[in-house]
Amino acid sequence: MKEFKYLSPTSVEEAIDFHGQHSETARYIGGGTDVIVKLKDGWMEPDFLISLKKIQEMSELHKNNATGELSIGAMVTHATLEKSLMIQNEYPIIYDAVSNIGSLQVRNVGTIGGNLINAVPSADGAIPLIALDGMALLHGPDGERSAEVKDLFIAPYKTILKPGEILKKITIQPQAPHTGSAYIKFGRRAAMELPLIGIGVLLSLDDDLQTCTKARICLGVAGPIPIRAFDAEKLLAGKKINEEILIEAGKIAADESKVRDSVRGKAWHRKEMIRVQVKRMGLKCLEIIKDKN
Numbered sequence: 001m002k003e004f005k006y007l008s009p010t011s012v013e014e015a016i017d018f019h020g021q022h023s024e025t026a027r028y029i030g031g032g033t034d035v036i037v038k039l040k041d042g043w044m045e046p047d048f049l050i051s052l053k054k055i056q057e058m059s060e061l062h063k064n065n066a067t068g069e070l071s072i073g074a075m076v077t078h079a080t081l082e083k084s085l086m087i088q089n090e091y092p093i094i095y096d097a098v099s100n101i102g103s104l105q106v107r108n109v110g111t112i113g114g115n116l117i118n119a120v121p122s123a124d125g126a127i128p129l130i131a132l133d134g135m136a137l138l139h140g141p142d143g144e145r146s147a148e149v150k151d152l153f154i155a156p157y158k159t160i161l162k163p164g165e166i167l168k169k170i171t172i173q174p175q176a177p178h179t180g181s182a183y184i185k186f187g188r189r190a191a192m193e194l195p196l197i198g199i200g201v202l203l204s205l206d207d208d209l210q211t212c213t214k215a216r217i218c219l220g221v222a223g224p225i226p227i228r229a230f231d232a233e234k235l236l237a238g239k240k241i242n243e244e245i246l247i248e249a250g251k252i253a254a255d256e257s258k259v260r261d262s263v264r265g266k267a268w269h270r271k272e273m274i275r276v277q278v279k280r281m282g283l284k285c286l287e288i289i290k291d292k293n
Protein backbone atom coordinates (compact mmCIF):
# COMPACT_ATOMS: atom_id res chain seq x y z
CA MET A 1 0.00 0.00 0.00
CA LYS A 2 1.31 3.46 -0.92
CA GLU A 3 2.16 5.72 2.03
CA PHE A 4 -0.20 8.62 2.79
CA LYS A 5 -0.65 11.36 5.39
CA TYR A 6 -3.72 11.09 7.65
CA LEU A 7 -5.41 14.37 8.51
CA SER A 8 -8.07 14.72 11.23
CA PRO A 9 -9.95 18.03 10.91
CA THR A 10 -12.51 18.89 13.60
CA SER A 11 -14.84 20.96 11.42
CA VAL A 12 -16.34 20.67 7.94
CA GLU A 13 -14.71 23.96 6.94
CA GLU A 14 -11.26 22.71 8.01
CA ALA A 15 -11.77 19.46 6.07
CA ILE A 16 -12.75 21.36 2.91
CA ASP A 17 -9.75 23.64 3.40
CA PHE A 18 -7.37 20.64 3.68
CA HIS A 19 -8.94 19.21 0.54
CA GLY A 20 -8.43 22.51 -1.27
CA GLN A 21 -4.75 22.50 -0.38
CA HIS A 22 -4.18 18.99 -1.77
CA SER A 23 -7.14 18.59 -4.11
CA GLU A 24 -5.61 16.28 -6.71
CA THR A 25 -4.18 13.83 -4.19
CA ALA A 26 -6.57 13.99 -1.23
CA ARG A 27 -9.53 11.73 -0.41
CA TYR A 28 -12.09 11.89 2.36
CA ILE A 29 -12.49 8.84 4.58
CA GLY A 30 -15.48 7.99 6.77
CA GLY A 31 -15.41 4.58 8.45
CA GLY A 32 -12.97 3.37 5.79
CA THR A 33 -14.68 0.04 5.03
CA ASP A 34 -14.65 0.81 1.30
CA VAL A 35 -11.61 3.10 1.22
CA ILE A 36 -9.27 0.65 2.97
CA VAL A 37 -10.14 -2.13 0.51
CA LYS A 38 -9.39 0.22 -2.38
CA LEU A 39 -6.08 1.35 -0.81
CA LYS A 40 -4.99 -2.24 -0.26
CA ASP A 41 -5.89 -3.24 -3.80
CA GLY A 42 -4.15 -0.17 -5.25
CA TRP A 43 -7.38 1.23 -6.79
CA MET A 44 -6.93 4.40 -4.77
CA GLU A 45 -3.53 5.99 -4.15
CA PRO A 46 -4.00 9.29 -2.30
CA ASP A 47 -1.17 11.26 -0.68
CA PHE A 48 -3.61 12.58 1.94
CA LEU A 49 -6.54 10.90 3.63
CA ILE A 50 -8.85 13.40 5.30
CA SER A 51 -10.79 11.70 8.08
CA LEU A 52 -14.26 13.04 8.88
CA LYS A 53 -14.41 11.18 12.19
CA LYS A 54 -13.62 14.08 14.52
CA ILE A 55 -16.29 16.36 13.08
CA GLN A 56 -18.80 16.12 15.90
CA GLU A 57 -21.85 17.48 14.07
CA MET A 58 -21.49 14.81 11.36
CA SER A 59 -21.98 11.99 13.89
CA GLU A 60 -25.25 13.30 15.30
CA LEU A 61 -28.56 11.47 14.95
CA HIS A 62 -31.58 13.38 16.23
CA LYS A 63 -35.22 14.15 15.64
CA ASN A 64 -36.45 17.69 16.08
CA ASN A 65 -39.45 17.39 18.40
CA ALA A 66 -40.96 20.66 17.19
CA THR A 67 -40.78 20.03 13.43
CA GLY A 68 -40.56 16.22 13.38
CA GLU A 69 -37.55 16.40 11.05
CA LEU A 70 -35.10 13.51 11.35
CA SER A 71 -31.46 14.44 10.87
CA ILE A 72 -28.82 11.77 10.25
CA GLY A 73 -25.21 12.97 10.20
CA ALA A 74 -23.25 11.41 7.34
CA MET A 75 -20.80 9.90 9.87
CA VAL A 76 -23.53 8.07 11.79
CA THR A 77 -22.64 4.39 11.66
CA HIS A 78 -24.98 1.61 10.60
CA ALA A 79 -24.70 0.19 14.15
CA THR A 80 -25.87 3.49 15.69
CA LEU A 81 -28.92 3.49 13.42
CA GLU A 82 -29.58 -0.18 14.07
CA LYS A 83 -29.48 0.26 17.87
CA SER A 84 -31.63 3.41 17.92
CA LEU A 85 -35.11 2.68 19.32
CA MET A 86 -36.43 5.71 17.45
CA ILE A 87 -35.19 4.24 14.14
CA GLN A 88 -36.52 0.78 15.03
CA ASN A 89 -39.99 2.12 15.92
CA GLU A 90 -40.51 5.01 13.54
CA TYR A 91 -38.34 4.19 10.49
CA PRO A 92 -38.48 0.39 10.14
CA ILE A 93 -37.28 0.61 6.53
CA ILE A 94 -33.97 2.14 7.73
CA TYR A 95 -33.64 -0.50 10.45
CA ASP A 96 -34.36 -3.34 7.99
CA ALA A 97 -31.63 -2.07 5.65
CA VAL A 98 -28.80 -1.15 8.00
CA SER A 99 -29.18 -4.13 10.34
CA ASN A 100 -28.30 -6.46 7.45
CA ILE A 101 -25.22 -4.66 6.17
CA GLY A 102 -22.04 -6.77 6.19
CA SER A 103 -21.17 -7.94 9.69
CA LEU A 104 -21.24 -6.39 13.15
CA GLN A 105 -17.65 -5.21 12.60
CA VAL A 106 -18.56 -3.52 9.30
CA ARG A 107 -21.68 -1.91 10.81
CA ASN A 108 -19.68 -0.61 13.79
CA VAL A 109 -17.45 1.52 11.58
CA GLY A 110 -19.23 1.83 8.22
CA THR A 111 -21.21 5.07 7.91
CA ILE A 112 -24.42 5.96 6.14
CA GLY A 113 -22.61 8.79 4.31
CA GLY A 114 -19.86 6.48 3.05
CA ASN A 115 -22.52 4.03 1.90
CA LEU A 116 -24.20 6.73 -0.22
CA ILE A 117 -21.06 8.34 -1.60
CA ASN A 118 -19.41 5.04 -2.50
CA ALA A 119 -22.41 4.84 -4.86
CA VAL A 120 -22.62 1.19 -5.73
CA PRO A 121 -25.95 -0.12 -7.10
CA SER A 122 -26.11 -2.51 -4.11
CA ALA A 123 -25.82 0.20 -1.40
CA ASP A 124 -28.37 -1.03 1.16
CA GLY A 125 -28.50 2.35 2.92
CA ALA A 126 -29.59 4.24 -0.19
CA ILE A 127 -32.95 2.52 -0.68
CA PRO A 128 -34.66 3.55 2.60
CA LEU A 129 -33.39 7.11 2.33
CA ILE A 130 -34.79 7.40 -1.20
CA ALA A 131 -38.10 5.84 -0.10
CA LEU A 132 -38.35 8.38 2.74
CA ASP A 133 -37.71 11.27 0.29
CA GLY A 134 -34.45 12.07 2.12
CA MET A 135 -32.55 15.27 1.36
CA ALA A 136 -28.75 15.34 1.34
CA LEU A 137 -26.98 18.43 2.64
CA LEU A 138 -23.69 18.97 0.83
CA HIS A 139 -20.95 21.41 1.80
CA GLY A 140 -18.02 22.28 -0.46
CA PRO A 141 -15.63 25.05 -1.40
CA ASP A 142 -18.55 27.03 -2.91
CA GLY A 143 -20.77 26.70 0.17
CA GLU A 144 -23.81 24.57 0.97
CA ARG A 145 -26.42 23.04 -1.31
CA SER A 146 -28.95 20.28 -0.98
CA ALA A 147 -30.18 17.52 -3.26
CA GLU A 148 -32.70 14.73 -3.02
CA VAL A 149 -30.96 11.49 -2.07
CA LYS A 150 -32.50 9.89 -5.17
CA ASP A 151 -30.60 12.41 -7.33
CA LEU A 152 -27.17 11.84 -5.75
CA PHE A 153 -26.22 8.99 -8.06
CA ILE A 154 -24.94 9.33 -11.62
CA ALA A 155 -23.33 5.93 -12.29
CA PRO A 156 -21.63 3.19 -10.28
CA TYR A 157 -19.02 4.89 -8.02
CA LYS A 158 -20.06 8.31 -9.35
CA THR A 159 -22.20 10.91 -7.56
CA ILE A 160 -23.11 14.55 -8.14
CA LEU A 161 -20.53 15.62 -5.50
CA LYS A 162 -18.13 18.24 -6.84
CA PRO A 163 -14.42 18.10 -5.95
CA GLY A 164 -13.93 18.80 -2.26
CA GLU A 165 -17.64 18.52 -1.42
CA ILE A 166 -18.69 16.69 1.74
CA LEU A 167 -22.02 15.02 2.44
CA LYS A 168 -22.83 16.54 5.84
CA LYS A 169 -26.17 15.00 6.71
CA ILE A 170 -29.43 13.57 5.45
CA THR A 171 -32.74 15.00 6.58
CA ILE A 172 -36.16 13.36 6.46
CA GLN A 173 -39.44 15.22 6.88
CA PRO A 174 -42.16 13.72 9.12
CA GLN A 175 -44.18 10.96 7.53
CA ALA A 176 -47.96 11.08 7.12
CA PRO A 177 -49.85 9.53 10.10
CA HIS A 178 -50.71 6.15 8.53
CA THR A 179 -47.39 5.20 6.99
CA GLY A 180 -45.61 1.85 6.89
CA SER A 181 -42.26 1.03 5.34
CA ALA A 182 -40.15 -2.09 4.87
CA TYR A 183 -36.98 -3.25 3.11
CA ILE A 184 -35.70 -6.64 2.15
CA LYS A 185 -32.21 -7.47 1.06
CA PHE A 186 -32.40 -10.64 -0.94
CA GLY A 187 -29.10 -12.51 -1.12
CA ARG A 188 -27.77 -16.02 -1.28
CA ARG A 189 -26.47 -15.94 2.30
CA ALA A 190 -27.84 -14.42 5.50
CA ALA A 191 -24.71 -12.40 6.39
CA MET A 192 -21.66 -10.79 4.76
CA GLU A 193 -23.46 -10.66 1.45
CA LEU A 194 -24.20 -7.78 -0.87
CA PRO A 195 -27.82 -7.93 -2.04
CA LEU A 196 -28.77 -9.86 -5.16
CA ILE A 197 -31.62 -7.41 -5.16
CA GLY A 198 -32.78 -4.84 -2.56
CA ILE A 199 -36.44 -3.83 -2.37
CA GLY A 200 -37.88 -1.01 -0.27
CA VAL A 201 -41.58 -0.10 -0.12
CA LEU A 202 -43.27 2.77 1.71
CA LEU A 203 -47.04 3.22 1.75
CA SER A 204 -49.16 5.97 3.32
CA LEU A 205 -52.90 5.45 3.70
CA ASP A 206 -55.77 7.86 4.12
CA ASP A 207 -57.68 8.02 7.44
CA ASP A 208 -59.93 5.25 6.08
CA LEU A 209 -56.85 2.97 6.12
CA GLN A 210 -57.82 1.76 2.63
CA THR A 211 -56.72 4.37 0.11
CA CYS A 212 -53.08 4.94 -0.77
CA THR A 213 -52.02 8.57 -0.51
CA LYS A 214 -48.35 7.94 -1.20
CA ALA A 215 -46.33 5.02 -2.54
CA ARG A 216 -42.59 4.60 -2.88
CA ILE A 217 -41.07 1.51 -4.47
CA CYS A 218 -37.28 1.65 -4.52
CA LEU A 219 -34.92 -0.93 -5.96
CA GLY A 220 -31.22 -1.66 -5.47
CA VAL A 221 -29.13 -3.74 -7.92
CA ALA A 222 -31.94 -3.22 -10.42
CA GLY A 223 -29.87 -0.89 -12.61
CA PRO A 224 -26.56 1.00 -12.53
CA ILE A 225 -27.85 3.20 -9.69
CA PRO A 226 -30.56 2.77 -7.03
CA ILE A 227 -33.91 3.49 -8.70
CA ARG A 228 -37.54 4.26 -7.99
CA ALA A 229 -40.20 2.23 -9.81
CA PHE A 230 -42.27 5.26 -10.79
CA ASP A 231 -44.88 3.39 -12.89
CA ALA A 232 -45.58 0.94 -10.09
CA GLU A 233 -45.87 3.83 -7.61
CA LYS A 234 -48.33 5.59 -9.93
CA LEU A 235 -50.50 2.49 -10.08
CA LEU A 236 -50.91 2.53 -6.28
CA ALA A 237 -51.36 6.25 -5.61
CA GLY A 238 -54.99 7.15 -4.99
CA LYS A 239 -56.18 3.53 -5.19
CA LYS A 240 -57.65 1.14 -2.68
CA ILE A 241 -54.80 -1.06 -1.52
CA ASN A 242 -55.18 -4.82 -1.40
CA GLU A 243 -53.15 -7.88 -2.31
CA GLU A 244 -54.30 -7.86 -5.95
CA ILE A 245 -53.07 -4.35 -6.67
CA LEU A 246 -49.77 -5.05 -4.89
CA ILE A 247 -49.28 -8.11 -7.12
CA GLU A 248 -49.84 -5.85 -10.14
CA ALA A 249 -47.40 -3.27 -8.74
CA GLY A 250 -44.79 -6.01 -8.34
CA LYS A 251 -45.16 -7.00 -12.00
CA ILE A 252 -44.84 -3.40 -13.17
CA ALA A 253 -41.81 -2.75 -10.93
CA ALA A 254 -40.11 -5.88 -12.30
CA ASP A 255 -40.79 -4.70 -15.86
CA GLU A 256 -39.44 -1.20 -15.29
CA SER A 257 -36.28 -2.45 -13.55
CA LYS A 258 -33.06 -2.58 -15.52
CA VAL A 259 -31.73 -5.78 -13.99
CA ARG A 260 -28.93 -7.70 -15.66
CA ASP A 261 -26.96 -10.92 -15.30
CA SER A 262 -23.93 -10.69 -13.02
CA VAL A 263 -21.58 -13.07 -11.20
CA ARG A 264 -23.94 -12.97 -8.22
CA GLY A 265 -27.22 -13.64 -10.01
CA LYS A 266 -29.26 -13.84 -13.18
CA ALA A 267 -31.53 -11.09 -14.48
CA TRP A 268 -34.61 -13.35 -14.63
CA HIS A 269 -34.12 -14.30 -10.96
CA ARG A 270 -33.76 -10.66 -9.92
CA LYS A 271 -36.98 -9.78 -11.82
CA GLU A 272 -38.80 -12.61 -10.14
CA MET A 273 -37.63 -11.42 -6.72
CA ILE A 274 -38.85 -7.88 -7.44
CA ARG A 275 -42.23 -9.21 -8.57
CA VAL A 276 -42.68 -11.29 -5.41
CA GLN A 277 -41.05 -9.01 -2.85
CA VAL A 278 -42.78 -5.76 -3.84
CA LYS A 279 -46.05 -7.47 -2.96
CA ARG A 280 -44.63 -8.92 0.30
CA MET A 281 -43.09 -5.63 1.41
CA GLY A 282 -46.35 -3.85 0.51
CA LEU A 283 -48.30 -6.28 2.70
CA LYS A 284 -45.74 -5.76 5.49
CA CYS A 285 -46.33 -1.99 5.24
CA LEU A 286 -50.09 -2.56 5.63
CA GLU A 287 -49.49 -4.73 8.71
CA ILE A 288 -47.29 -2.04 10.25
CA ILE A 289 -49.97 0.60 9.63
CA LYS A 290 -52.74 -1.59 11.07
CA ASP A 291 -50.65 -2.48 14.15
CA LYS A 292 -50.24 1.22 14.91
CA ASN A 293 -54.00 1.85 14.79
Ligand SMILES: Cc1cc2nc3c(=O)[nH]c(=O)nc-3n(C[C@H](O)[C@H](O)[C@H](O)COP(=O)(O)OP(=O)(O)OC[C@H]3O[C@@H](n4cnc5c(N)ncnc54)[C@H](O)[C@@H]3O)c2cc1C
Pocket: 027, 028, 029, 030, 031, 032, 033, 034, 035, 036, 037, 052, 074, 075, 100, 101, 102, 103, 106, 109, 110, 111, 112, 113, 114, 115, 116, 117, 118, 122, 123, 124, 125, 165, 166, 167, 168, 192, 193, 194, 195
Ligand atom coordinates in the same frame (compact mmCIF):
# COMPACT_ATOMS: atom_id res chain seq x y z
C1 LIG B 1 -16.85 -7.06 4.38
C2 LIG B 1 -17.72 -5.97 3.86
C3 LIG B 1 -19.09 -6.18 3.77
C4 LIG B 1 -19.93 -5.17 3.29
N1 LIG B 1 -21.29 -5.40 3.21
C5 LIG B 1 -22.11 -4.43 2.74
C6 LIG B 1 -23.52 -4.65 2.64
O1 LIG B 1 -24.04 -5.72 3.00
N2 LIG B 1 -24.29 -3.64 2.14
C7 LIG B 1 -23.75 -2.45 1.75
O2 LIG B 1 -24.49 -1.57 1.32
N3 LIG B 1 -22.42 -2.20 1.84
C8 LIG B 1 -21.59 -3.15 2.31
N4 LIG B 1 -20.23 -2.93 2.41
C9 LIG B 1 -19.69 -1.66 1.92
C10 LIG B 1 -19.41 -0.61 3.03
O3 LIG B 1 -19.21 -1.18 4.27
C11 LIG B 1 -20.53 0.41 3.16
O4 LIG B 1 -20.76 1.01 1.89
C12 LIG B 1 -20.20 1.50 4.19
O5 LIG B 1 -21.38 2.13 4.58
C13 LIG B 1 -19.24 2.54 3.66
O6 LIG B 1 -19.08 3.52 4.67
P1 LIG B 1 -17.65 3.99 5.18
O7 LIG B 1 -17.88 5.05 6.17
O8 LIG B 1 -16.83 2.83 5.60
O9 LIG B 1 -17.09 4.60 3.81
P2 LIG B 1 -15.59 4.94 3.43
O10 LIG B 1 -14.89 3.68 3.01
O11 LIG B 1 -14.93 5.75 4.47
O12 LIG B 1 -15.85 5.87 2.16
C14 LIG B 1 -16.51 5.42 0.98
C15 LIG B 1 -16.44 6.51 -0.09
O13 LIG B 1 -17.21 7.63 0.29
C16 LIG B 1 -16.40 8.82 0.44
N5 LIG B 1 -16.95 9.47 1.63
C17 LIG B 1 -17.20 8.88 2.84
N6 LIG B 1 -17.88 9.71 3.63
C18 LIG B 1 -18.07 10.86 2.92
C19 LIG B 1 -18.75 12.10 3.20
N7 LIG B 1 -19.41 12.30 4.34
N8 LIG B 1 -18.72 13.07 2.24
C20 LIG B 1 -18.10 12.87 1.07
N9 LIG B 1 -17.47 11.71 0.74
C21 LIG B 1 -17.47 10.71 1.66
C22 LIG B 1 -14.97 8.33 0.55
O14 LIG B 1 -14.06 9.27 0.02
C23 LIG B 1 -15.03 7.08 -0.32
O15 LIG B 1 -14.93 7.43 -1.67
C24 LIG B 1 -19.37 -3.92 2.89
C25 LIG B 1 -17.97 -3.72 3.00
C26 LIG B 1 -17.16 -4.70 3.49
C27 LIG B 1 -15.69 -4.44 3.60
